[in-house]
Structure formats: C-alpha cells, structure tokens
Amino acid sequence: MQIECLRKGNIMDQERYKKMRRQVLSELEECECLNDEVIKMVIARVVAKEERHFGFSYEEWLEYEVNIFNSLKKFDVIEELMADPEVTEVMINGPFRVFYEKKGRVYPFEKCFESRERLQEIIEQIVGEHNRRVNTKSPIVDSRLADGSRVHIVLEPISLEGPVVTIRKFPPEVMGLSYLVEHDSMPEEVAEYLRNLVKNKKTILVTGGTGSGKTTLLNALSEGIEKSERVITIEDSAELQLRQVENLIRLECRDATENGAGAITIRDLIKAALRMRPDKIVIGEVRGPEALDLLQALNTGHEGSMSSLHANSCKDAILRLETLVLMAMDLPIKAVRAQIASGIQYIVHVKKYGDGVRRLDQIIQIDGLCEEEVAYHPIYQRVEGHLQKVGEDIA
Numbered sequence: 597m598q599i600e601c602l603r604k605g606n607i608m609d610q611e612r613y614k615k616m617r618r619q620v621l622s623e624l625e626e627c628e629c630l631n632d633e634v635i636k637m638v639i640a641r642v643v644a645k646e647e648r649h650f651g652f653s654y655e656e657w658l659e660y661e662v663n664i665f666n667s668l669k670k671f672d673v674i675e676e677l678m679a680d681p682e683v684t685e686v687m688i689n690g691p692f693r694v695f696y697e698k699k700g701r702v703y704p705f706e707k708c709f710e711s712r713e714r715l716q717e718i719i720e721q722i723v724g725e726h727n728r729r730v731n732t733k734s735p736i737v738d739s740r741l742a743d744g745s746r747v748h749i750v751l752e753p754i755s756l757e758g759p760v761v762t763i764r765k766f767p768p769e770v771m772g773l774s775y776l777v778e779h780d781s782m783p784e785e786v787a788e789y790l791r792n793l794v795k796n797k798k799t800i801l802v803t804g805g806t807g808s809g810k811t812t813l814l815n816a817l818s819e820g821i822e823k824s825e826r827v828i829t830i831e832d833s834a835e836l837q838l839r840q841v842e843n844l845i846r847l848e849c850r851d852a853t854e855n856g857a858g859a860i861t862i863r864d865l866i867k868a869a870l871r872m873r874p875d876k877i878v879i880g881e882v883r884g885p886e887a888l889d890l891l892q893a894l895n896t897g898h899e900g901s902m903s904s905l906h907a908n909s910c911k912d913a914i915l916r917l918e919t920l921v922l923m924a925m926d927l928p929i930k931a932v933r934a935q936i937a938s939g940i941q942y943i944v945h946v947k948k949y950g951d952g953v954r955r956l957d958q959i960i961q962i963d964g965l966c967e968e969e970v971a972y973h974p975i976y977q978r979v980e981g982h983l984q985k986v987g988e989d990i991a
Contacts (some may be wrong), residue, residue, distance in 0.1 A: 614710065616642050617664050624668075639664050672718055673707040674763075678745075684765050685807070690758030691715040697807075700952015715759050722747055722761075728851060737851065738833040746835050766811070770837045773816045781809070781946075782956040786976055786983055789959070793942055794820030797900035803913040804946040809954035810904040811835050811880065813946055817902060821876065825900075828869040830862055831880035838878070845872060862886040863924075866893055879903040885924030887917055894939030910943040910960045914970050930968050937964045937971070961989055 619642045620635075627634055643660045652660075666675035677683045677696050685697035691712045694705035709715040723730050723739050730737040735751040746764040773787040782790075793800060794817050802817075804810045818838045821827060826843040829836045834848045847869065852859035862879065866889040869877055881904045882890050894901055907913035914936060921932045940962050947957040957978050963971040977986045 610710070612646065613660060613663060616646055616660060617667060620664055620668070635668060636661075636665060667714070672714060673709055674705070677705065678763075678765070681767065686761075686763040686765070688715065688759070688761040688763075690755075690760065693757070700948070700954075712758055715761075719749055719751075719759055719761060723749065734851065740833045740835065744835060744837060746833055764807075764835075766835065766837070770815050770819070770839060771812055772819045776813070776816055776956075780953055780955065783983060785985075786956060786959070789976070790817060790944070791820050794818075794900065799894055799900065799939065799941045800902045801913060801917075801940050801943045802902065802904040802946065803907040803910060803943055804904075804957075805906065805908060805948065807954075808946045808948045810946060812954070813944065813956070814878065814880070814902060814904055818878065821900070825875040826873060827876045827878060828872060828874040829878045829880065830865045830869060832862065834880075836878060836880055845869075845874075863889050866890065869893075870896070874898060875900075877901045881905065882917075882920060884920060887920035888924035888935075891917075891921065891935040891939045895935060907945070910945045910958050910972070910974075913943055913945070914972070930965075933968065933970050934965055937962055942975075943972070956983060961987075963990060 620639050623638050623642065624630060624635065627638070639661050643657060643664075646660075647657055662676075663673070666672050671678050674686055674688070674694060677686050680698070683696050683698050687695040687697075687702075689695065691709040691714065694708055695702055696705055697703075709718075719730065722741065723737060725742065726739050728737050728739045730749050730751060732751065732753065735754045737749050739747045739749070741747060741763070744766050746766070748762045750760045752758065773782075773790060776782055777784050777787050800817065802810045802813050815837050818836070819840060821838065821841055823840060823842050825841065826845075827838060827841045828845045828847060829838060830847045832849050834846055836846075838844055847865045849862055849865065850858065850860040862882070862884075863886045866877070866879070866886060870893060875898070877893055877898050878901065879886075879890055883906065890903055905913050905916065907916050917936055918929065918932050921927065921935070922929075942962070943960050944956065945958040946954060948954045955978070956976075958974060959976040960972045960974050963973060965971065973987050973990075975985065975987045975989065976983050978984070979986075
C-alpha cells in the first residue's frame with residue numbers, strides 16, 4: 597500500500613474514521629512486530645472491510661488510510677502540512693483551529709484535531725523526544741523536531757484557546773547565499789560582500805522581526821566559515837545547520853526540572869563554550885542578560901563570531917542590546933556602549949515584506965564611540981525597494 601499526502605478537505609465521515617481507527621488499534625494489539633509496513637497492512641485490511649459494507653470512493657478510501665496512519669505514526673491531521681516543502685510555518689490555535697504559512701502568506705487549514713486529548717498526545721510526542729516537559733506547572737516550552745523544525749508550545753491556563761503549538765519549519769537543505777539571491781532576498785553584489793565579511797572574520801549581528809529570516813541568514817552566512825575552524829553554536833532550541841564545519845560543537849539549553857533545579861541557560865553555555873577553545877561562537881539569538889556574556893566573548897579574541905537579535909532596525913538593535921546588557925549588570929552606559937562598539941563590527945537587518953518575501957534591508961558598519969554614543973554608518977540601504985550601496989567600509 598502506498599500512502600501519500602492529500603489536500604482534499606474533509607471528505608471522509610468522521611464517525612466512520614473513528615470507528616476504523618479504534619478497530620486498527622485493537623488489531624495492532626495482537627501484532628508482535630509494529631513497523632510501518634505492518635501498520636499500513638492492518639489499516640488497509642480494516643478500510644477494505646469497511647468499504648465492502650458501506651462503499652465509498654477511491655478518494656475517501658485513500659484519505660481514510662492516510663489519516664489513520666498519520667494519527668498513529670506521525671502528526672495526525674497536520675502531517676500533510678509538515679510534508680509540504682512550501683509550508684514554512686504551522687500554527688495550531690487549540691485543537692479545532694489550524695493555520696499555515698505558505699510562500700509568505702497565512703491560510704486557514706480545513707482540517708482540525710478530533711479532540712483536545714489527541715492534540716495533547718501529539719504535544720507529548722514532540723517534547724518527549726528531546727526530554728522536555730510541558731504541563732500546567734510549566735505551560736511554556738521550546739522544543740524541536742527531528743528535522744530541526746522549531747516548536748513553541750503554550751498550554752492552559754496561559755493560553756485561553758487550549759494548547760497552542762507553533763512550528764517553524766526549516767528546509768532539509770541549508771539555503772546558502774546563492775539561494776537567497778535567486779529568491780530575491782538580496783542581489784549578488786551584496787551576497788559577495790557578506791561572503792567577504794565572513795571570510796575576513798568580521799563579527800556580525802543579524803537583526804529583524806519575528807519570522808523575518810534571521811536564522812536562515814545565519815545559516816547562509818555560515819557557508820563562509822573555514823572547515824578547519826572550531827565553531828560552537830549555542831541555542832535555546834537547536835536550529836542552526838552548519839553542516840560544512842567539521843570541528844563543530846552544538847550546545848542547547850535545558851529547562852529546569854519540576855523542583856526548579858537543573859536549568860542550563862544561554863549564559864551558562866557561553867561560559868562553558870569559552871573553556872572549549874572556540875575559534876568562533878555562533879549564538880542563535882540573544883534576548884536577555886546573556887547579551888553581556890556575548891559582548892565579553894566578542895571582546896576576547898573570538899573573531900568572526902555571529903548572533904541574532906529581535907529588532908525593528910539596525911539603530912533599534914543597538915538600543916535594545918544596551919537594554920539587554922543592563923538587565924545583566926548595572927554598568928555605566930558609556931561602558932556598555934564601548935563594549936558594543938568594540939565587539940560588534942557589522943549589523944545586518946532583514947525584513948519580511950508585504951508580498952511575503954524576506955529581504956535583506958540594511959547593512960551598517962560600527963565605527964566606534966563618538967561623544968559617548970555608538971557611531972555607525974550604512975553600507976547598503978534599501979531605497980525605493982532596491983538594495984543600494986550608500987557607503988564605504990572604514991578599515
């Protein structure tokens with residue numbers, strides 16, 4: 597039996613589907629071997645028997661098989677979204693409302709989970725694979741799927757809609773700078789400029805809003821890292837895919853146990869990484885006091901390190917970085933700005949536009965301190981929809 601994904605809408609009878617699913621589960625209890633082929637054979641037998649009694653179309657037959665198999669082995673009703681390479685995000689707003697992003701636009705999905713309990717089973721399956729925990733005591737968790745897709749989960753009582761799951765999918769192959777050029781994210785001239793920044797071991801901070809393509813650009817920039825360099829990545833949930841780096845160490849945060857102990861934060865991982873003799877440190881995203889540890893790492897000889905930060909512009913990124921550092925320690929603002937000016941050399945800002953395309957919006961070079969302010973000047977700036985060179989590098 598060949599099982600493939602459909603996008604046909606709800607053409608199957610839900611009561612009949614539930615009845616057949618229960619029958620499949622009953623027959624599987626008697627099977628000694630439960631690999632995929634056995635499960636598919638049992639599903640085919642049960643569906644065929646039901647068809648002989650009631651009769652239904654080939655499309656219905658196939659959809660029963662697909663949905664029963666997905667409910668047992670994969671992600672239930674959202675499996676076809678997960679299998680669609682053009683879908684970049686899946687948003688589950690409780691068991692009965694599902695949305696997805698495709699080619700930069702968000703659409704409602706015509707299917708939903710049969711119950712809150714079924715959605716909870718999928719959530720437990722996701723977090724259990726990476727030893728994460730989510731319950732009413734700890735109702736917010738970040739995790740990831742086997743393919744690297746990022747998962748964010750919020751449960752009641754925080755979420756009033758029921759369990760909310762947001763899955764950010766990433767392509768199986770890393771999208772390099774050439775791919776971004778082909779898809780209108782930037783011109784070739786800018787891609788070559790970024791390659792040279794990485795080659796010359798410049799420290800880069802990638803900024804942008806939610807879903808603007810920060811992680812995608814970090815992955816693309818990493819293609820310029822020399823294979824011989826020792827690189828350490830640090831993330832809340834592992835998303836970066838630096839596949840061309842041979843001497844690579846990937847570190848991931850850990851949540852606290854139920855008694856509140858055992859948490860491993862990004863700050864902890866940065867301190868640990870500094871003892872591992874890294875040539876470069878790549879931090880997936882800074883969003884809190886770890887900004888201070890990042891700047892200290894950048895100012896202690898780790899040339900060419902990179903990170904990302906949520907911000908609306910390059911200018912806002914500098915201001916936000918100042919705020920995050922002050923969350924860690926009460927320092928004179930001049931000292932904070934001096935750390936930023938000496939630790940970060942370039943800021944690259946990306947933005948998601950109204951047509952759904954994520955584009956590089958601005959590149960600035962940090963010049964140092966001027967009258968106790970972080971001084972910078974733009975190198976590339978998007979003007980009337982086109983990314984143009986507006987400045988020159990200062991050595």
